[in-house]
Amino acid sequence: MPLNWKLGGLLLGLVFFAAVLLVKPIGVSTQFVILDGIIGNAVNPELVTQTEEGYSSTNAYLAKSDGKYARAVANPLNYSFVFVLAMMAGAFASVMARGGLGAEERRLPEIWRRSFGDTPVKRYMLAFLGGFVVLYGARLAGGCTSGHMMSGMMQTSLSGYIFAAGAFAAAVPVSILMYRKGELS
Amino acid sequence: MNILLAIVIGAAFGAVLDRIxxxxxxxxxxxLAxxxxxxxxxxxLAIGVGSVLMFGGQMLGLVDVGHMSVKAAYLGVFIGxxxxxxxxxxxxxxxxTGVCAAASGRKDALFFLAGGLLGAAAYMVTYPAWKASGLLDSVAGGKVTLGTVPGSKFDGLTAMSGxxxxxxxxxxxxxVALVLPERIGGGGVAVPAE
Incomplete structure (x- = not known):
């Protein structure tokens, strides 16, 4: 059972505040691009190149904003990339501290079992497809739930509100179609 | 120092995402349903707490306004x-949450990550077409906050005190967090998922 929303919301808010107080607002989805770049650059070392002014890339997206992403690909031990690795470690430690997830839950989340039964192949294919659409959309939007919705709306940025409107406009009908019947039965 | 902060804040964020x-x-x-x-x-509640602390801290001079990072508004933000x-x-x-779930041992999250890496790569390849379409061009001033924040490098959409x-x-x-009902439409379930 998750933490009471008052305590959970307070803790989550404190983390977002600590990030902006000490460094900068939290964001995650860019790091998928950085990892793609690291993999791409390992396969093809021509992808990211060091120039006199900094870094550039044969990929226009990595090269944009004066090679900001190309620089991160060439130097993976940067704040934002390490941040995501630390998130994984933190989540792992937290799950282990509360006894770990059961084998059944690791295989399929409860909500899926309630609505669709024991159908892991269907679930994994949908998770893959969902991941593709989520990251394509996040990069098009320039941020995800963390960067646009949480950090963005917290800073009263217009883009955060535009993003949240789009995200919920699509997410709510899709989820209702998928789960509402099973959850309310 | 920055790397140390990345580890501490990142780990706290991951742990809290798990616990909530x-x-x-x-x-x-x-x-979502x-x-x-x-x-x-x-x-x-988290957005509210973060916002009140950040802007309150900025007004008191305890929080560096320069740490704000506002993303641009453009039509692609809505489509994305x-x-x-x-x-x-x-x-x-x-x-x-996908990376944290994968670290927690959820198998479907590994498929999510694989799809995500492919989706991000697909965007990297198709980025020039989006750029040429004009859908990435700033609207309403681009990197703006709703009010005008004193000392901020970002413009305000309105002249109100940011x-x-x-x-x-x-x-x-x-x-809103306080008044929003926990369950709507027939009760739903409150059974622990794990």
Missing amino acids: GATNPTWIGRM LTNLHLMKTIL GLMLGAGWALAGYCPG DVLGIVLGAAFIV
Whole structure:
């Protein structure tokens, strides 16, 4: 059972505040691009190149904003990339501290079992497809739930509100179609 | 120093995402299908708390306004938001919760990550077409906040005091979190997912 929303919301808010107080607002989805770049650059070392002014890339997206992403690909031990690795470690430690997830839950989340039964192949294919659409959309939007919705709306940025409107406009009908019947039965 | 902060804040963020149920597709699905809004209340409260502390701290001079980082507004933000929303509902994960869920041992999250890496790569390849379409061009001033924040490098959409507006909106998020019912439409389920 998750933490009471008052305590959970307070803790989550404190983390977002600590990030902006000490460094900068939290964001995650860019790091998928950085990892793609690291993999791409390992396969093809021509992808990211060091120039006199900094870094550039044969990929226009990595090269944009004066090679900001190309620089991160060439130097993976940067704040934002390490941040995501630390998130994984933190989540792992937290799950282990509360006894770990059961084998059944690791295989399929409860909500899926309630609505669709024991159908892991269907679930994994949908998770893959969902991941593709989520990251394509996040990069098009320039941020995800963390960067646009949480950090963005917290800073009263217009883009955060535009993003949240789009995200919920699509997410709510899709989820209702998928789960509402099973959850309310 | 920065790397140390990345480790400490990142680990805290991952642990909190786990504890509030955000890394669990069951709680995401219930929130988005509007059968149980517990997680929605948590998120709204967090945005409110973060906003009040940040703008309050800036007004008192305790928080560096230069740490603000406002993203640009353009039509692609809405289109990308729609896509992310659809995928979020399909998978039950967004980028941050997906990586944490994979670390927690959830197998479907590994498929989410693989799809995500491919989706990000697809965007990297198709980026020039989006750029040429004009859908990435700034609208309404681009990197703007709703009010004008003193000392900020970002413009305001309105001339209202950005600090005061930030605190007022933060308080509004907290109030919505408080009054939003946990369950709507026939009760839903409150059974622990794990």
